[in-house]
Structure formats: structure tokens, C-alpha cells
């Protein structure tokens with residue numbers, strides 16, 4: 567009988583954690599008003615460093631200085647995506663997940679350590695969501711367009727818009743339609759895209775989770791310098807990218823940008839470097855513009871940022887401007903119409919939230935917020951026993967969260 571019990575337990579454990587996933591390639595026609603910059607694609611490492619010295623110069627705006635106008639850019643592209651749903655079948659609630667710079671869609675479902683860090687496992691298996699993650703236009707297995715004229719923020723956001731519309735319409739072969747609730751989550755540049763998407767189309771989503779995010783542009787230079795960028799095609803795993811796609815030169819540059827002291831397994835740093843993805847010159851030129859726009863999104867907004875985030879907080883989110891408990895909470899002034907606005911700071915974490923030891927706290931915070939604000943699967947309730955508290959590891963520090971509803 568012992569054998570039977572053990573076998574049954576093993577089967578149960580297997581079944582309980584067996585999300586069903588499917589990879590799909592989605593052809594889209596994306597179109598956007600992109601910037602025209604008086605810049606050329608760097609061909610040497612010296613030119614790449616010169617570009618960063620220009621972009622990161624304090625008191626200057628190289629994007630504005632080189633912007634000569636705008637043009638409507640249209641193209642046909644393939645987007646590589648993964649759809650996952652619970653064992654029991656399609657969920658009523660879909661999350662659309664957009665990764666940030668340095669990663670591809672596997673950011674949300676990291677194979678590292680037997681998927682122990684997977685956000686998708688938690689969302690699908692524990693909370694009952696369906697998820698859709700995709701490689702951003704230009705990145706990973708999606709089409710690698712022209713890194714200067716095409717792969718810019720606005721065209722990528724149009725791709726996200728096209729994907730969302732197709733998911734709503736149920737028109738992607740292999741992915742069911744008819745979801746009752748659609749929400750969007752992003753990380754970093756992917757949060758910026760989610761921000762711009764809802765600024766342009768306020769009714770396209772019901773809840774948004776902006777992780778690794780703020781609208782304070784003062785610290786982008788830290789990220790750019792630390793990144794120590796080189797031509798991506800000089801890194802063996804990225805040899806298929808044309809010039810104008812840049813990648814971290816070494817592991818230390820990945821550590822500076824994404825990891826905080828004491829909050830990570832050294833092996834996952836190696837993993838992040840070995841599986842790193844590039845950033846384009848067009849993205850670097852348009853990264854500031856997309857979050858400087860107002861946003862009348864009427865749904866629930868949740869910002870979740872590591873307290874030691876470098877690109878969005880200069881390594882200290884609690885060193886905030888007067889009148890605000892933390893730097894990300896200054897976004898409140900942009901979200902004029904949000905039904906709920908909640909900022910959660912994960913004190914010990916850096917920018918690469920899903921790769922750090924604190925990831926269970928991050929996931930519980932994101933997922934419970936969705937449930938509490940009507941963006942969970944039908945019939946779901948908050949998982950009060952879930953790992954982590956909203957203040958983050960061992961702390962509920964006053965001022966680390968800033969709830970507000972209207």
C-alpha cells in the first residue's frame with residue numbers, strides 16, 4: 567500500500583504542476599510612427615561606446631538632438647510566442663506578458679533550477695490563469711528587423727497591440743479565444759510598452775502589472791554605462807543578429823544591471839549572461855520618450871519594483887522626491903484615471919526580479935493584486951497563504967507601498 571500511496575502522490579504532484587504550453591509563430595503587420603534619427607549604426611566597439619557616451623550625457627538629450635522627424639514604418643514580421651493554460655483547460659483570465667531588455671520570453675518561465683523560478687508555473691498552476699508570453703519584436707525567435715529604423719519602442723508597442731487584438735478575437739491558430747478578462751504584465755522595457763499600450767488604448771486591458779518600473783528617467787544612464795555593450799554578433803549565442811543589436815560584454819555587466827547584493831544564486835547570474843538577449847540602437851534612442859506621455863487607463867495599476875533597482879531608482883527606490891514614499895509612486899501623477907493605484911517595493915531585490923531569491927514575494931504580490939482587483943480567473947479568491955508579504959522579505963516597511971483608490 568505504501569507503494570500505491572507513493573505512486574499516487576507522485577502522479578498528483580506531476581499533474582498538479584503540469585501546465586500545458588504551446589509554442590506558436592504569429593505573422594503580424596505592424597505599423598507605427600517611428601522616429602527618424604540622424605545617426606548611423608555603429609560598426610566598431612568604439613562607435614558603440616561613443617553612442618552610449620552621447621545617450622548617457624547628463625543635461626543633454628541625444629534622442630532629441632538627433633531626431634530629424636517621424637515616418638510611418640510598416641512591416642510584416644513573425645512573433646514567436648508561448649501560450650500556457652492550466653491542466654484543467656483554458657482559464658477565463660488571460661495575462662499577456664512582455665519581457666524587458668536583456669531577456670526573451672523565457673524571463674517569465676525560466677528553465678533554470680527545474681523551473682523553480684517560473685512566474686508562469688505560479689500563475690497557471692497555483693492561480694489558474696492562462697498566459698501568453700512572446701519574444702518582443704526584434705528579439706529572440708521573433709523577426710530581427712532593422713535595429714535603427716524599425717526596432718523602436720512605438721513599433722514594438724504596435725506589435726503588442728496587434729497581438730492583444732488577435733488574442734481577444736481568438737484568431738491565433740492554436741490559442742483559444744473568449745477570455746473574460748485580459749490583463750497585461752511587463753518587466754522593465756516590457757512595462758514601458760505596457761504603459762504606452764494603455765496610454766494609447768486605455769480600454770485594451772483591465773489590470774496592468776508594471777514590474778521593474780518607474781517613470782523617473784534620471785537613472786537610465788547608470789544602466790547604459792553598466793551594461794558595457796558590445797556588438798551582439800560578437801557573442802557566440804547571438805551571432806545571427808546584424809550590427810546595431812548590442813549585448814552585455816560580460817557577466818559583471820549583467821550583475822550591475824539586474825542583480826542586487828545577496829539576493830541571487832551565482833549560477834543564475836551565469837545563466838542570465840549565457841542566455842542574454844540584445845538591445846537595439848533604435849530602442850536606446852526611444853526608451854525615454856514612451857513613458858513621458860499621460861495615461862488615462864481606467865483600470866487597476868500595480869507597480870512592483872525592487873528596492874535596489876538601478877535603471878529606475880538608481881539603486882534606492884526609497885530615496886524619493888519630497889511628498890512621495892518611493893520613486894515609482896511618482897507615477898501616480900501620470901495615471902489620472904486609474905481605479906486603483908498600488909506600488910509595492912520588494913526591499914532587497916534588484917531590477918531582475920524574476921531571477922532573484924525574492925521572486926516568490928514578487929509573484930505573490932503581482933498575482934494577488936490581480937485577484938483582488940477582478941482580474942483573476944472566475945471564482946478565484948486571494949491566496950492568503952501564499953509566500954511573501956507585500957512589504958517584501960521580512961519587512962512591511964512603512965512607506966514601501968503606497969495604495970490609493972479613487
Ligand SMILES: *[C@@H]1O[C@H](CO)[C@@H](O)[C@H](O)[C@H]1NC(C)=O
Pocket residue numbers: 587588589648
Ligand atoms: C517553446 O520554445 C522554447 C524555445 O525554443 C523551448 O525552450 C520550449 O521547450 C518550447 N516549448 C514547447 C511547449 O514546445
Ligand SMILES: *[C@@H]1O[C@H](CO)[C@@H](O)[C@H](O)[C@H]1NC(C)=O
Pocket residue numbers: 604634
Ligand atoms: C547629422 O549629423 C551630422 C554629424 O553629426 C551633422 O554634420 C549634420 O548636419 C546632421 N544632419 C542633420 C540633417 O541634422
Ligand SMILES: *[C@@H]1O[C@H](CO)[C@@H](O)[C@H](O)[C@H]1NC(C)=O
Pocket residue numbers: 767768769770
Ligand atoms: C475601446 O476604445 C476604442 C477606441 O480607442 C473604441 O473603438 C472601442 O469601441 C472601445 N471598446 C470598448 C469595449 O469600449
Ligand SMILES: *[C@@H]1O[C@H](CO)[C@@H](O)[C@H](O)[C@H]1NC(C)=O
Pocket residue numbers: 627629630633783854855856858
Ligand atoms: C528626449 O527627447 C525625446 C524626443 O524629443 C523625448 O521624447 C524625451 O522625452 C526626451 N527625454 C527626456 C528625458 O527629456
Ligand SMILES: *[C@@H]1O[C@H](CO)[C@@H](O)[C@H](O)[C@H]1NC(C)=O
Pocket residue numbers: 781782783784885886887893
Ligand atoms: C528621480 O528621483 C530622484 C531621487 O528622488 C530625484 O532627485 C529626481 O529629480 C527624479 N528625476 C525625475 C526626472 O523625476
Ligand SMILES: *[C@@H]1O[C@H](CO)[C@@H](O)[C@H](O)[C@H]1NC(C)=O
Pocket residue numbers: 679682683922923924926
Ligand atoms: C526554489 O527557490 C526558492 C527561493 O529561491 C528556494 O527557497 C527553494 O528552496 C527552491 N526550491 C527548489 C526545489 O529548488
Ligand SMILES: *[C@@H]1O[C@H](CO)[C@@H](O)[C@H](O)[C@H]1NC(C)=O
Pocket residue numbers: 908909910931934935936938956967968969
Ligand atoms: C497592494 O496590493 C496588494 C495586492 O492586492 C494588497 O494586498 C496590498 O494591501 C496593497 N498594498 C497596500 C499597502 O495596501
Ligand SMILES: *[C@@H]1O[C@H](CO)[C@@H](O)[C@H](O)[C@H]1NC(C)=O
Pocket residue numbers: 692693949951952953
Ligand atoms: C497558495 O499559495 C501556496 C504557496 O505558494 C500554494 O502552495 C498553494 O497551492 C496556493 N493555493 C492557491 C489556491 O492558489
